[in-house]
Amino acid sequence: MEHIALYRAWRPQSFQDMVGQQHIIQTLQNAIREQRVSHAYLFSGPRGTGKTSAAKVLAKAVNCERGPGPEPCNECPSCLRITAGNVMDVQEIDAASNRGVEEIRDLRDKVKYAPTEVRRKVYIIDEVHMLTTEAFNALLKTLEEPPPHVMFILATTEPHKLPATIISRCQRFDFRRVSLEEQSGRLAEICQKEGITADADALQYIARLSDGGMRDALSILDQISSFTDGNVTYQQVLGMTGGIPSEQFARLATAILEGDMGRLLELVEQLMQEGKSADKCLENLLYYFRDLLMIKMVPGADQLTDRVLNPAEFRDMAAAFSRERLFQIVETLNRYLGEMKYATHPQTLFEVALMKLCSMQQEAAPSLHAAAAAASAMRGEPSTSVQADDAGELEALKRQIAALEKKLEQAIQSGGVSGGGRDAAPAPRAAASSAPRISSPSKLPPQxxxxxxxxxxxxxxxxxxxxxxxxxxxxxxxxxxxxxxxxxxxxxxxxxxxxxxxxxxxxxxxxxxxxxxxxxxxxxxxxxxxxxxxxxxxxxxxxxxxxxxxAQPGTEELRLEHEHEEAGAKTEPWIDEAIQLFGEDLVVIKE
CATH class of the missing domain: 3.30.300.180 (DnaA, N-terminal domain)
Structure with a gap:
């Protein structure tokens, strides 16, 4: 027996078979029940969400010999012949290949004739946005005031390309992407009826790959079930589709967090050896960090994305990154993803993007440590390393440094430092030079x-x-x-x-x-x-x-003195502290 693709075998034949478009189904059924069917409809939405299927079901419902009713019977000769495409009065026109004005003029001439086989003529114009401007103009008047026995159903994935004059003459229905839960349930039902054994996580991953399109999900399931002889597992889905498990992204994120470039390059090489695409890897890694950012900033955000299969693991990883760090990573990956479209060697650009993330981590840590050390030294405390886990701590550190700088400026203006419970007396420069500094004693090299x-x-x-x-x-x-x-x-x-x-x-x-x-x-x-x-x-x-x-005996000591400094002149210890903190190049001593 000839094999029929799953998306064709399981195409909805009634409104109740459609998945994820309840707001449209209920409106159409009520219109048929109350005999308020419009003469022109516009079905728009992403691919594989049921636009053409809904148009055919609507054509059967208005022409059913037991109706018209909210559901076609799918048993009468009219329903069966419309399903098989054998009714001349129900025509499905591909606007991509019949886009000229002559084809639309021919359609306009035939509209005036009454139907010969069913109750109403139905013209389903698929991909209607492909029509030329002249063809749209030829269709306008007929679409606005067709004969009472004619119904137009326009379907498109790009409604923004349609003239406003066309849209205003139709009742518009926007089909939405099918949710992950609804797709997984529909796939499980089809697998049960087709005798296919499939893991729940495998069906969920197939639904994620389809990006809300039921037809794409069924095509992927059909392909994988043929390869696995009717037994679909998560690992087989990953191998067949070139997908990457979240565990590998977690390993990449850990290497970025630790700044381990060697480990990162090993993971990238492993992905490439498995036949993964560099641009797809970068795109999925961007989604991974986007989900980490959502989980870190928004409570319960694991419900906002279909990609989070194990929220606990995502929360642990999100806690390891600061918000600023995640924003930097997302911005960097997005920039490199845009550049990858024009890259001759995508793998190299992927590696450079990851090394950039590592270098950003390594550069951020020393600068933050230096700021914390400067603040501690100005307070007269030992230097400590500070990790700013969020923006609040970083802002507090900035305010603290600003307050300490103001305090130092006041001390300079008053001629001394009066803080920490100790007032330092003036001492000779030589004594200040030999006195212990604020910082820890330096280690001297051997020999x-x-x-x-x-x-x-x-x-x-x-x-x-x-x-x-x-x-x-x-x-x-x-x-x-x-x-x-x-x-x-x-x-x-x-x-x-x-x-x-x-x-x-x-x-x-x-x-x-x-x-x-x-x-x-x-x-x-x-x-x-x-x-x-x-x-x-x-x-x-x-x-x-x-x-x-x-200064050893037998040698003459050479000493450079400031031109404004006299023999035996004395200085303040805070001058020496300022030189220690900011360096001799940045300190200017004025009388």
């Missing part, structure tokens, strides 16, 4: 004396001369490392090591991370002609060590 002895050797001169090339090489390798490393300056070379002095502690600590150090040392080997180790020191510690070495 510092050898570095001091080698600060004037020819190797250091060569390294210093090529330092701009080193910075350019680091920038080409990894721009985020360059942002931290550019704060350093070479001060000495010893055999296989380069000593770099930093003004800011956080820049030094970030540069010393193993991954960042490896990048810099690779550039050393490439740009300096031989492998060098990276050794770091704080600029103030290097200056103090160099001054102590110059």
């Amino acid at each position: 510092l004396d050898k570095f001091i002895a080698g600060k004037d050797n020819p190797d250091f001169a060569a390294v210093y001369k090529q330092w701009s090339l080193v910075l350019q090489g680091v920038k080409e390798e990894k721009v985020t490392v360059h942002a931290w490393f550019v704060d350093g300056e070479p001060v000495s070379v010893m055999e296989d090591a380069v000593l770099v002095a930093f003004k800011n502690t956080i820049h030094r600590d970030t540069t010393e991370k193993p991954a960042n150090r490896q990048v810099i040392e690779n550039v050393f080997a490439a740009r300096l002609g031989k492998p060098y180790r990276l050794v770091t020191i704080m600029q103030r510690d290097w200056n103090e060590a160099a001054q102590k070495s110059a």
